[in-house]
Structures are given as structure tokens and as C-alpha cells.
Amino acid sequence: MKKSRVQLSLLFISLLSGLLVSWQWHSRLVMAQQENHKQPELISIIESLEKEVASQENTISELRNQLENLQRQKKQEKTSTHELQKRIETLLPLVGLTPVTGPGVIVTLDDNTAGAQAAKKSSPASYRPEDFIIHDRNILYLVNTLKAAGAEAIAVNGQRLVTCSSIRCVGTVILVNSSRLAPPYEIQAIGNPEALEAAVQSSIDFTLLKNRGFPVKVTKSNNLTLPAYKGSLPAEHMRRI
Amino acid sequence: MNNKIMLALTLVLFILGLLLSLQFRTQKLLASSLEAQKTEDLVIMWRNLNDKRNQLQEEIAKLQQQLSVVAQEAEASPEAERAMEKELGRLEMNLGVVPVKGPGITVTITGEAPLLAEDLVDIINELWASGAEAVAVNEHRINFYSSIGRREEGNRLYLTVNQQKLLYPVVIKAIGDPHTLEKGLTFTGGVLDNLANLFNIHPVIKKEESLQLPAASPPRWQYASPAK
Numbered sequence: 001m002k003k004s005r006v007q008l009s010l011l012f013i014s015l016l017s018g019l020l021v022s023w024q025w026h027s028r029l030v031m032a033q034q035e036n037h038k039q040p041e042l043i044s045i046i047e048s049l050e051k052e053v054a055s056q057e058n059t060i061s062e063l064r065n066q067l068e069n070l071q072r073q074k075k076q077e078k079t080s081t082h083e084l085q086k087r088i089e090t091l092l093p094l095v096g097l098t099p100v101t102g103p104g105v106i107v108t109l110d111d112n113t114a115g116a117q118a119a120k121k122s123s124p125a126s127y128r129p130e131d132f133i134i135h136d137r138n139i140l141y142l143v144n145t146l147k148a149a150g151a152e153a154i155a156v157n158g159q160r161l162v163t164c165s166s167i168r169c170v171g172t173v174i175l176v177n178s179s180r181l182a183p184p185y186e187i188q189a190i191g192n193p194e195a196l197e198a199a200v201q202s203s204i205d206f207t208l209l210k211n212r213g214f215p216v217k218v219t220k221s222n223n224l225t226l227p228a229y230k231g232s233l234p235a236e237h238m239r240r241i
Numbered sequence: 242m243n244n245k246i247m248l249a250l251t252l253v254l255f256i257l258g259l260l261l262s263l264q265f266r267t268q269k270l271l272a273s274s275l276e277a278q279k280t281e282d283l284v285i286m287w288r289n290l291n292d293k294r295n296q297l298q299e300e301i302a303k304l305q306q307q308l309s310v311v312a313q314e315a316e317a318s319p320e321a322e323r324a325m326e327k328e329l330g331r332l333e334m335n336l337g338v339v340p341v342k343g344p345g346i347t348v349t350i351t352g353e354a355p356l357l358a359e360d361l362v363d364i365i366n367e368l369w370a371s372g373a374e375a376v377a378v379n380e381h382r383i384n385f386y387s388s389i390g391r392r393e394e395g396n397r398l399y400l401t402v403n404q405q406k407l408l409y410p411v412v413i414k415a416i417g418d419p420h421t422l423e424k425g426l427t428f429t430g431g432v433l434d435n436l437a438n439l440f441n442i443h444p445v446i447k448k449e450e451s452l453q454l455p456a457a458s459p460p461r462w463q464y465a466s467p468a469k
Contacts, residue, residue: 006246013253020260027267042283043275049290056297063304070311077318084325091332092467094460096385099468137363144362148388148404152465163335163384166370190465225468233335238343238374238416240330241453 096162096229100153102190104224105197107142107206109134110184110215134185134214136169139176141205142187143167149199151189153226157181160229177231184215193220334375337384337457341375343416345452346423349445352409358391358400360436364413364444365389367432371425373415375454378402382457419448 092098116132143154143161154161159176167176174181189196200206200218209216275283333339348364350356365383368376376383381402390401399406415422423446426433436442 010250010253013250013257017253017257017260020257020264024260024264024267027264039280039283042280042287046275046283046287046290049287049294053290053294053297056294056301059301060297060304063301063308067304067308067311070308074311074314074318077322081318081322081325084322084329088325088329088332091329091336093465094462095332095336097332100465101468102462102465104464137359140362140366141359144358144388147386148390150463152386152460152462154385161385163337164369164373165385166366168366168370192464233331234372234374234417235331235334236374237345237418238334238341238454240334241340241342 095233096153096160099225099228100190101223101225102152103193103220103222104151104153104188104190105146105193105200105218105220106224107146107187107189107200107218108184108216109138109142109187109209112212112214114215115213130172131212133172134174134183134209136167136174138205138209139174139185139187140167142200142203145199145203145205146187146189146191146196149191149195151191151196153190155188155226157186158227160227162229162231162233164234165229177229188224188226190224190226193222196220335384336460337375337382337454338459340382340454340456341416342451342453343374344419344450345373345375345414345416345448346419346426347447347449347452348413348415348426349447350409350411350413350442352411354440354442355398356400356411356436356440356442358389360432360440360442361389361400361411361413363432363435364426367425368413368415368417368422371417371422373417373422375416377414377454379407379412380455381405381407382455384457384460386460387457414449414452414454416452416454423448 093100111134112132116127116129119127119132139156143156146154156167156176159165159179159181161176165177167174169175174185197218197220206216206218275286278286330339334341361378365376365378379402381387383402387403390404392399392401392404392406394406399408400411401407425431426446428434433444433446436444
């Protein structure tokens with residue numbers, strides 16, 4: 001009884017094993033058959049495509065990383081150049097490199113041709129032509145007066161004044177920013193019109209010219225537009241500390 | 242006897258387990274292997290892979306182009322930044338809002354004979370005309386906005402720069418080519434010639450290899466605005 005039960009189970013196990021072995025064998029056979037029957041070219045093409053796609057995907061993730069790094073770097077540079085640009089843009093008008101508008105005054109100075117003719121006729125011996133023309137210093141000192149009264153931008157006959165501008169004469173020709181000017185001279189200054197007018201009216205130069213019969217006048221304006229300085233800003237010798 | 246059977250059983254069961262696991266693996270391999278797929282499926286897979294490969298190729302080309310553009314810009318931008326820094330420096334120096342150094346001359350005026358405000362305006366004007374790049378009077382940096390004036394205090398007359406009085410000796414510092422600057426002031430009939438002849442004022446000019454000029458405070462506009 002006991003023996004037969006053991007034998008029965010052994011038989012069962014052996015049967016199962018046999019089945020499994022044959023199944024395994026069959027599977028291998030099927031695989032071999034498949035290899036024989038299906039297109040090996042197609043399979044190898046697919047396999048090589050899979051490899052290619054995998055390496056492409058690697059390349060793409062690498063490229064994305066590089067791009068991201070570069071863009072991060074660029075963004076930092078961009079913010080710093082953006083800041084530089086902003087600082088430059090605030091300085092340009094203050095230096096005088098952009099046209100500017102605002103209220104202010106126009107001071108007009110002209111040679112005293114009427115006085116000159118009269119003097120020539122009445123006393124030709126003591127006639128001195130330089131007594132009847134506007135000199136560079138008349139303009140220079142009036143410009144200084146306007147600055148002292150808070151002028152924020154000044155132009156003389158369309159020549160915008162900057163830090164390194166000079167006003168002087170060569171012979172009887174007045175040069176501003178090394179450009180030749182001809183009378184009448186028109187000084188435009190932007191600032192508080194009342195303060196600028198008062199400063200000009202009470203200045204020695206303007207008063208003297210007026211008293212000597214020069215056609216000079218100062219007029220307030222609500223809306224002046226001054227051109228930009230077009231010359232160079234020399235900086236060959238100086239360095240910022 | 243019983244022992245022998247147990248041993249045989251164990252052995253058989255072991256082999257059975259081994260076979261089972263082997264079968265499982267084979268079966269799994271079989272199911273996922275390309276060889277196990279139908280030809281039509283293989284063709285579909287091939288087409289799909291081909292499409293994917295082409296798409297990825299396009300993506301790579303796009304990324305590479307983008308990368309080269311960004312890389313070029315990144316390469317160019319340090320130069321652009323340097324140029325902008327230079328431009329900014331030029332503006333700041335001209336406006337006098339940063340201290341500067343360089344060669345030039347000093348003009349020293351002692352207070353023995355009183356200098357007029359106009360004389361100081363003349364000297365500064367002549368320095369600009371002679372190519373001065375930066376000018377300072379005592380500790381005041383001169384820029385477009387600077388004005389020269391005078392003020393009476395008690396019975397003393399002071400020169401002023403921006404309404405602040407100057408104490409003697411008045412020292413004018415100008416940066417530029419020292420030789421040109423000196424010549425600009427000293428030519429016959431020039432500013433200093435006039436001062437000497439008319440007022441007996443003899444400023445002392447000294448060429449300097451290195452001068453340091455202070456900064457002026459940044460100007461602020463109330464009435465003017467940049468024209469559009």
C-alpha cells in the first residue's frame with residue numbers, strides 16, 4: 001500500500017519531467033525553425049536600426065545638455081550687457097551725445113554794424129572795428145553765466161557744448177567745437193527759463209554789450225530742441241582709477 | 242529503503258525545477274525575440290524604426306544648428322561686452338563722474354594778485370582747446386555743468402567753482418599731452434601772456450607724468466529730457 005503510493009507519485013513526476021523535456025525540445029525546434037524561415041535580413045536591419053536609434057538618442061541628450069549649459073552662460077552675459085547698455089543710455093544724454101528738449105532761453109548776440117558805420121563816419125581816426133564785433137569771450141562768459149544759473153544743455157549756433165568744448169577765435173572767426181560760426185550768435189540753453197533769463201540780464205557781459213548798442217536779446221522759450229554733440233571725446237591719456 | 246526513495250525523489254524534483262526554470266526563460270525569450278514575430282509585424286517595426294531614425298536625425302541637425310548659433314553668439318558677446326565697457330568708461334570719464342589719472346600739467350596760481358573768475362574761465366577754456374581730456378581745479382573736477390564764479394566774504398573776494406569757494410593756491414590739473422597743453426597756455430598773446438602783462442599774475446606751469454583727478458558728482462536733469 002505504502003509502496004504503491006510512492007511508485008505512483010514517482011510515475012507522475014517522471015511523466016511530468018518527460019513532458020517538460022519534450023516541450024523544451026519543441027521550443028528550441030520552433031526557434032530554429034523561425035530562424036530558418038523568417039527574413040534574416042529584415043531582422044538584422046531592425047537590429048541595426050535599433051542600435052542606431054539608441055545612439056541617436058544619446059547624441060540628442062548630450063546636445064541638449066550642451067545647449068542648456070551654453071544658454072545658461074549666455075543668460076548671465078546678457079544680463080551684464082543689458083546692465084551696461086542701461087548705464088550707457090543714461091549717460092549719453094548727460095554727456096551731450098543725444099538731442100535734447102526742454103524749456104529755456106535763447107540769447108542772441110550780433111555784431112554792432114550800425115554802430116560801426118556811424119563811428120566810421122563820425123570819427124574815422126579813432127574807429128576800431130574790434131569794438132563793434134562779438135568776441136569769443138562774450139560767448140564764453142555768457143555760457144559760464146548760463147551754467148551757473150543751472151543750464152542743463154547748451155548749444156551755440158547749433159553746436160552742442162560738452163565737457164571738452166572750447167569757445168575761441170582765430171582772427172575774427174569764432175570756433176566752437178572747432179567749427180566756424182558766423183554772427184548772429186544764438187546761444188540756446190535748457191533749464192529754468194526765469195532763472196536763466198535773470199542771470200543773463202544781470203550779467204556784466206550782456207549788460208555791457210547792450211549799453212554799447214549791440215543788438216543783443218534774451219528770450220524765454222517753452223520748447224527748445226538742441227542737437228547732439230557730433231565731435232569726439234578725447235581719452236588717449238587718461239585712465240579711470 | 243525509505244531513505245533511498247527520498248534521495249531519488251529529491252534528485253528528480255531538483256531536475257524538474259531546473260527544467261521548469263529553463264523552459265520559462267526560453268519561453269520568455271521566444272515571445273520577445275524578433276524571430277518569434279510575424280513578418281508583417283517585422284515590416285511595421287522596420288518602418289516605425291526607420292521613421293523614428295529620420296525624425297531623430299532631424300532633431301539632431303536642429304540641435305546642432307542651434308548649438309552652433311548659440312556658441313557663436315557666446316563667443317562674440319565677450320567682445321561686445323568689452324566694447325560696451327570701453328564706451329561706458331569713455332562717457333564716465335568725459336562726464337567726470339569717475340576719478341582719472343594720466344600725464345598732463347598743473348597750473349598753480351598763488352594769491353598774491355587776485356585772479357578774476359573770467360581768467361579762470363579763460364584758462365580752463367584754453368586747456369580744453371589744447372586737447373585736455375580732463376580738468377580739475379583744486380579738488381573740483383570740471384565738466385560741462387561746472388561754472389566759475391566769485392563771492393565776497395567780509396572784504397575778501399573768493400573764486401568759486403559750482404558756488405564753492407576756492408582757497409589759494411589755486412591748482413589747475415589737466416590731463417592730456419603735457420607739451421601741447423603747456424604750449425596752448427604759454428603762446429605769445431595767449432591766456433597767461435595776458436595775465437602777466439595786464440595783471441602781473443604769473444601762474445607756474447609744471448609738466449607731470451602722472452596726475453590724479455577726483456570725480457564730480459553725477460549731474461541730474463530737471464528741465465531737459467532726451468529728444469525722441
